[in-house]
Amino acid sequence: MPKSWHELNVHLNDEVCNAVKSFNFPYMTPVQAAVIPQLLNNKDVAAEAVTGSGKTLAFLIPMLDILKKRSFEEKWKKHQVGAIIISPTRELALQTKEVLEQMLKNIEGLTQILLVGGSSVEDDIKHFRINGGNIIICTPGRLEDLLTGNHAINLPNSIKHLEMLVLDEADRLLDLGFQKTLDTIFSFLPKQRRTGLFSATQTKEVQNLIRAGLRNPVLVSVSAKAKQSTPDMLQNFYIVSKNNGKLATLICFLEQKQVNKSMLFLPTCACVDYWMKIFPILCKKLNIPILAIHGKMKDKRKVVLEKFRTSEKALLLCTDVMARGIDIPEVDWVLQWDPPANAAAFVHRVGRTARQGNNGSALIILLENEEPYVNFIDANQRVKLQRLNDSADENKINTLREIIRTLLLKDRALMEKSTKAYVSHIRAYSKHECSLLLKVQELPLGAMGVTYGLLQLPKMPELKNRDVSDFSPIDNLDLNNIPYKDKIREQSRLKKLDEYKTTGVWPSKKQKFTKKVTESWSITKQNKECRKERRQKRKQSKLQAANQEVKNKKRKGGISKEDLEELKNDINLLKKWKKKKISDEQFEKEIGLT
Template structure:
């Protein structure tokens, strides 16, 4: 969509930036770019809201480079100073932004600018060394930036950001959803007030408005939507389909097989679900390459993502870690196992397709008990879900297919106990995640047929869970024939040796070693733990101030110290009392000693 030519921006863009824009093939500006870039170049703070995939990254990268070019003309930039900071909620999004800026810095006229990526996964010392070499532009995650600002042994970062020109909070609503409110407030206290700030998000929330008031000065609010009645791109088609719980996997398998050559994202409820289906699905879909990624993978995530981007006819199994901001070319379909825990996440999941004006689709299977979710999401998120059955694509589910799929899943678990364990953990974590849905009035755990859901997972047995009732056990379809669960071994020989050792101990003692009671310690997120510590310090400080105030007002006088003579007199009285009790003195003698008559 042609909104405005890059060369007609006022103030005008410099030649190096325009050259790089032309090389990367950005022929015209998107609405968010046309609205935001001139404002930032005019030294305005900006709060920008736009649908996912609308080009928000270029909307802050281009004016950021222009501001630094202008600053360099006024006075040479110091190599040890930081002039621009981009804060992203996840490592993946930070890396993506880093690569976009890196493309611009390949221009000879911009190559003098230094760029650094500051994210978790490596030591603070390594990042400190990276900044020592030069980081005039820093792309970071909030936790790592806060750590570096507080680290004084190797790096004095607060002194390096005192001339900061531009701060960007990318996917700001997601930053707040992940619990970084206190971290962002701490970071803002280190940064100079005389700066430009850009806050970019797909949705506006009350928390976001509070952050705007705290970190921006008289910002211009920009809200760009391609169509007022919907919150997803026009080129994105969103579908839903009503399926029985035991048939959900079968429907999705048929759906994927009917697409000949395609690339898609498959969102699953939890990390454990991703781990299980990453093992199970390749045997069911041998012609499609499977990749898996979730938040508990630390070092491998970037490599997996890069490989998936370069692979055709592939599916990426993922959690909501991948729902925000990431740009993966040629994603045709976004599949979801069930509705996300947050209604807003549906918009972001679907937005991984139809990027930059390309066509794309999303599909959400719903159970019969979840059909009310369709009008709810239309009213709550302005997302119109079309019924897939109206598309004319008939997908039949036969008993032969059901038996074949379940047989394959059962055999995988019998061959390797690790797959059996993963299936159990995946089902348990799925049930727990379902119980924590924000729209729990519509998606009620009490109405979820857990036995049928367990059947769709291809489990060999039902796990022990308080949520499982007799009706769920009747729904569950176990494998044909008896299965010796204790006889299923791990492929990993060391793990199997430990299991056999535990099994022998269990047979002798009746108690499984790993089931022995351990002292459990309640854990909490580091952000919450830090906040609790600060609150405790604040309460202690207030108590001291109150005590001091009371002393000054004479309300809380200190007790007079007891003298040695008084202690000796008390000891003599106690000794006299003991003599009376033992009848060594008479009552008259005791009275005279205490001067009772007087």
């Protein structure tokens, strides 16, 4: 039976109570009921709960209550930081800021500041100096920069009064390689603080982070006994498409289901860029906006995300940058072009729908050799998939391929995007964690080239000695005749093409390095070993000469204090070099070889 907010066994500040009421949520979610009392009773908490379970309010409510109670003793100054929330992505940080912003409308005397990439460090410094910020919502890289850099604000001094630290989506923070950054941040924070760690999965790395950053934490696991790791109101489906028909399967599905608001997860940024150019033409019947977002877009991501949030109908093409913690209203379908790189990411992706008790559906499209993934995801993540029939036929597949090829023949830039997307897709597939099941050697590479509408297959190692008979290139096609739509770019290409026809060498800025680039790997390695050996000999001869000089002086009885000091320094340098505490270049410089 869900608990109401009145059943909390701790008393919340009146202003915080009013802030909670503004959300019109009569009942607490299980994670909120378990976590809030622990944090309010001065406990560190490590919480594991499925995506969409209400983790954001689970840490914001006790955080605000703690800060308000502290303000009764002494009001917070604008540059005193009482709480820090660290998020893995700027989208999640922005979402947390928006939730907190709504709560702060009912709470006086507390301010917040958002510190993430996408804006300049100077702007963040200026904003903090003028407005301050009692609560910092940030990404780890930006916070580390402001703590360690020589900036116009003394942030290490401002966080001396820190009451609470929150690590949101901690497993994702570690997946993105922020372990060293977090260790650096921890070194600046006061040890007498409360820490909340929230994660959808408890990996070995998360356990190590718990031991490093929390003191005797209370472990809360809401999902441990669940029959499934996805929301109850979510229906999961899959379609096994023809090897050359994944695009046709997707288009037919969108047309038949009349999907209003959906997200399509693609394997790479290059795939998002390419299909963003193609989908608006292929999906004219749907009459919905097509949007795109990925990690390399930087400044545009905030604008695209806000446009998708406010749209009643839209299809968002995205990478896994949108897979964690992002709460977008009324997403009715989550679509996956490919199995994600790891099993946990599957759960995070489909968790973008069926949030806050709403209904939602998810679909993954599998190739013929990928059907065993259905049993794998059931066993690994407790996600059961229902099969749907594939309604795409050969006629639809061929029609879509010809439309795409017509577009590529008119624009060289689009043709290059198609090749880049295809190559990046295969390279990403080769990095699957479940590579024993999803083998790149079993991918139908020729048929995939048909799906991408390629004019010809690129030269890449993965295609060597592979059967690609299911790909039909265009007969007598000369790629040099395909122009850029951009006239300036096309003029530059034609000029280079004329020079190539004359000299036989394609003009390039890196032309002077041609010999080095084309040098075989074995020769490069041999030359590197020779250079290393010569450096070793020079160092040894220098040290031998120094030792001999000392011996000679000892025999003569004329060794000086300066000589002994110099010898001592040389020996210390040698020890540091052997222990790899200094680089070869530093050693050579200090010892006098350079």
